[in-house]
Amino acid sequence: MRLFSVAVAALLTVPIILVGCGKSPTFVAKEEPWRADVERACLGQVNLAKSPFITPRSALGGPSVCGALKPFDVSATASGRVRMKPAATLQCGMIPAVDRWLEAEVTPAARRYLHAEVVEIKVAASYACRPMNGVSGSKLSEHGHANALDVSAFHLSDGRTVTVKEGWNGGPGERDFLRTVHRAACTHFTTVLGPMANSFHHDHFHMDLARHGRDGSIRICQ
Numbered sequence: 345m346r347l348f349s350v351a352v353a354a355l356l357t358v359p360i361i362l363v364g365c366g367k368s369p370t371f372v373a374k375e376e377p378w379r380a381d382v383e384r385a386c387l388g389q390v391n392l393a394k395s396p397f398i399t400p401r402s403a404l405g406g407p408s409v410c411g412a413l414k415p416f417d418v419s420a421t422a423s424g425r426v427r428m429k430p431a432a433t434l435q436c437g438m439i440p441a442v443d444r445w446l447e448a449e450v451t452p453a454a455r456r457y458l459h460a461e462v463v464e465i466k467v468a469a470s471y472a473c474r475p476m477n478g479v480s481g482s483k484l485s486e487h488g489h490a491n492a493l494d495v496s497a498f499h500l501s502d503g504r505t506v507t508v509k510e511g512w513n514g515g516p517g518e519r520d521f522l523r524t525v526h527r528a529a530c531t532h533f534t535t536v537l538g539p540m541a542n543s544f545h546h547d548h549f550h551m552d553l554a555r556h557g558r559d560g561s562i563r564i565c566q
């Protein structure tokens with residue numbers, strides 16, 4: 345019986361390789377029951393239906409392991425004060441995390457370092473059924489679970505735009521703003537990647553709620 349259990353457990357944890365349609369890159373994915381558990385718990389706790397900026401989506405079009413139970417299109421956050429363009433497709437847990445990051449970190453940092461309000465963030469990516477960093481053969485990206493957001497620019501109330509690509513090593517105001525909101529994102533997300541992480545992230549911040557380590561206590565902040 346013990347042998348049988350071990351064999352079944354081994355089977356359940358063996359990665360499966362999925363091949364995308366046509367020119368889509370392949371990725372490696374495995375069964376991860378915690379994802380649905382976490383999403384269901386979030387849907388039971390967070391009332392997203394009341395916001396005019398959050399629209400439920402019926403389905404996501406990825407093959408097999410891609411997607412989420414109940415994804416949403418989010419067109420603004422921070423009580424509607426900050427537009428998200430284009431609207432981001434996110435699952436439940438990401439929505440309050442993005443909101444808290446904007447309210448508690450981005451807004452005060454913009455006032456302090458740029459003397460302006462952030463009125464819009466440029467969404468470089470949200471849901472996408474693809475491998476990590478778009479590299480064929482890699483693990484399925486958190487974007488494939490609608491559990492990640494890429495932000496490449498911040499539009500300000502005075503008409504300026506701060507981009508991660510130019511501002512990371514730009515003038516002191518932009519530089520301090522970007523480095524502050526990048527570092528602060530690490531308290532709201534379990535993975536935060538920016539220009540210091542690797543060349544894939546030279547022009548955007550990647551933030552997700554992946555589970556790192558056995559008990560999910562590890563955070564990646566680069």
Ligand SMILES: [Zn+2]
Pocket residue numbers: 469487492493494549550551
């Ligand atoms: Zn990303």
